[in-house]
Amino acid sequence: MTAEATPALVEGAAADPGTPGPAAGRGPRARTAAAYLRYVAGKLAGAAVSLLAVLVTSFFLFRLIPGDPVKFMTGGRPVSAEQLAAYRREFGLDLPLWRQFAHYCGKALTGDLGTSYQFRTPVIDKITEALPNTLLLTGTAFVLYTALGIVLGTRSAWRHGRLGDRLNTGLALTLYSVPSFWLGLLLIIVLSVGVGPVPGLFPTGGMESGGKEGFAYAVDVAHHLVLPVVTLVAVEYGQTLLVTRSALLDEMGGDYLTTARAKGLRDDQVRRRHAVPNALLPTVTLVFVNLGRTVAGVILVETVFSWPGLGGLFYQGLSVPDLPLVQGLFFFFASAVIVMNTLADLLYPLLDPRVGR
Numbered sequence: 001m002t003a004e005a006t007p008a009l010v011e012g013a014a015a016d017p018g019t020p021g022p023a024a025g026r027g028p029r030a031r032t033a034a035a036y037l038r039y040v041a042g043k044l045a046g047a048a049v050s051l052l053a054v055l056v057t058s059f060f061l062f063r064l065i066p067g068d069p070v071k072f073m074t075g076g077r078p079v080s081a082e083q084l085a086a087y088r089r090e091f092g093l094d095l096p097l098w099r100q101f102a103h104y105c106g107k108a109l110t111g112d113l114g115t116s117y118q119f120r121t122p123v124i125d126k127i128t129e130a131l132p133n134t135l136l137l138t139g140t141a142f143v144l145y146t147a148l149g150i151v152l153g154t155r156s157a158w159r160h161g162r163l164g165d166r167l168n169t170g171l172a173l174t175l176y177s178v179p180s181f182w183l184g185l186l187l188i189i190v191l192s193v194g195v196g197p198v199p200g201l202f203p204t205g206g207m208e209s210g211g212k213e214g215f216a217y218a219v220d221v222a223h224h225l226v227l228p229v230v231t232l233v234a235v236e237y238g239q240t241l242l243v244t245r246s247a248l249l250d251e252m253g254g255d256y257l258t259t260a261r262a263k264g265l266r267d268d269q270v271r272r273r274h275a276v277p278n279a280l281l282p283t284v285t286l287v288f289v290n291l292g293r294t295v296a297g298v299i300l301v302e303t304v305f306s307w308p309g310l311g312g313l314f315y316q317g318l319s320v321p322d323l324p325l326v327q328g329l330f331f332f333f334a335s336a337v338i339v340m341n342t343l344a345d346l347l348y349p350l351l352d353p354r355v356g357r
Contacts, residue, residue, distance in 0.1 A: 036349055047342040054334040058327045059104050063097075104327070113331065114324030118316070123328035126313060133207060134309035137302070138294045140225065141232035146287055148233065149240025150280070156241065157248035157279075169245065172238030180297075184231045184304035191227060202227050205306030228305045236294065243286050248279040285344045292340025296333035 088094040092103060107114065113123040152172075156165040175183075194200040203209070203224050212220050295310075302311030310329060317325035 039349060040346055043342055043345045047338050050338045051335060054331055054338070055105060055108055058330040058334070059101050062321060062323055062326050062330070108331065113328035116317075116325045117322045118320055118325070119322075123324050126325065127310065127328060127332055130308060130310050130313050133307065134295065134298060134302070134311065136221075137225065137228055137307060137309060138232070138298050141229045141236065142291055142294050144229065145233040145237035146240055146290070149237040150244050150283060152237075153241040153244025153283075154248060154279075157245040157252065160249060160252075165245075168241065172241045175234045176236075176238035176242075178235060179300075180231055180235045181300040181304050183234060184227070184301055187227050187231060188304070205304075207308050224305075228301050228307055231301050231304075232294065232298070236290065240283065240286060240290070244279065244283050247282045251279045281348070285348055288340045288344035288347065289337075292337040295336045299333075 085094065092100055095103070104114070111124065113127075115121065116123055116126055119126060149172075152168050156168045159165050188204055192200045192202050192204040205224075207224050208217065208220050209224075298309065299311035299314050301307070302309045303315045306312065310332070314326060314329045314333075316322070317329065
């Protein structure tokens with residue numbers, strides 16, 4: 001056997017399909033699953049680090065707020081130094097800052113967010129009590145502004161450059177830049193208080209008028225819900241519209257749409273069956289991000305409309321300051337955003353296999 005033949009034999013042995021190699025037993029599906037698991041592990045680790053950073057931030061940030069919570073507990077009554085010291089011992093405010101932080105982290109990891117100074121109840125109980133009201137407001141607004149943004153964004157992209165497209169995008173950009181509290185106050189002035197001879201059509205605030213039950217109670221709550229929901233929808237739908245419009249414009253030049261038209265499909269069928277499903281991938285991600293952001297960003301709207309949810313509770317805590325309450329709510333709001341962002345990251349590779357490989 002010549003020396004020249006040796007490399008050829010080695011190459012032939014390496015190319016032999018029967019020879020087990022380092023990738024033997026791992027087909028495309030196994031490699032894809034392993035890549036996705038690594039992707040999931042990375043995202044979950046990032047979320048855990050973010051939650052830890054929020055935990056640290058929530059403790060130190062609100063200690064910069066001016067005001068002494070101990071003086072609030074006295075109700076403004078003159079008290080002795082011994083009584084003030086007793087209050088500080090009761091809530092652990094007499095401990096060094098590092099020990100307060102250690103106790104806070106230890107309790108938070110077990111789900112204990114402390115006891116509210118002003119309500120004298122566990123913070124987690126106050127969050128649980130107010131959460132359904134916030135979910136009613138944000139959930140209703142979320143469904144409406146997501147649907148409105150997708151429908152109008154699709155129509156604007158499909159009629160790109162026409163008058164309707166320019167009006168839709170212009171209005172969406174304008175409302176998206178408007179502060180939610182300013183728009184809420186404007187709606188209260190015009191539609192609640194009334195302008196001139198025009199009477200107010202909606203309540204100025206609150207969640208119910210009281211004294212109603214059954215269907216009448218549901219109608220009353222819906223009546224109070226209108227203006228806060230309109231405020232959130234007006235401010236938030238623009239982002240969904242613009243993302244949907246941009247994604248669909250990118251798809252409209254695809255060859256597969258030309259092929260679909262060549263097969264005889266009508267223009268609305270091409271849009272509905274082919275273009276829109278592919279363009280909705282960025283929008284699906286945005287939906288999860290917006291859900292967490294809406295829950296966290298409802299503070300101003302609930303405060304303006306005196307809605308008894310987490311936002312109003314947060315405002316009450318800031319006015320004291322009620323440190324355990326604002327710390328717990330801040331951690332809850334930030335966690336909602338982080339969890340929704342993580343779910344969006346985990347879902348996206350399932351919708352677009354090119355991601356996470």
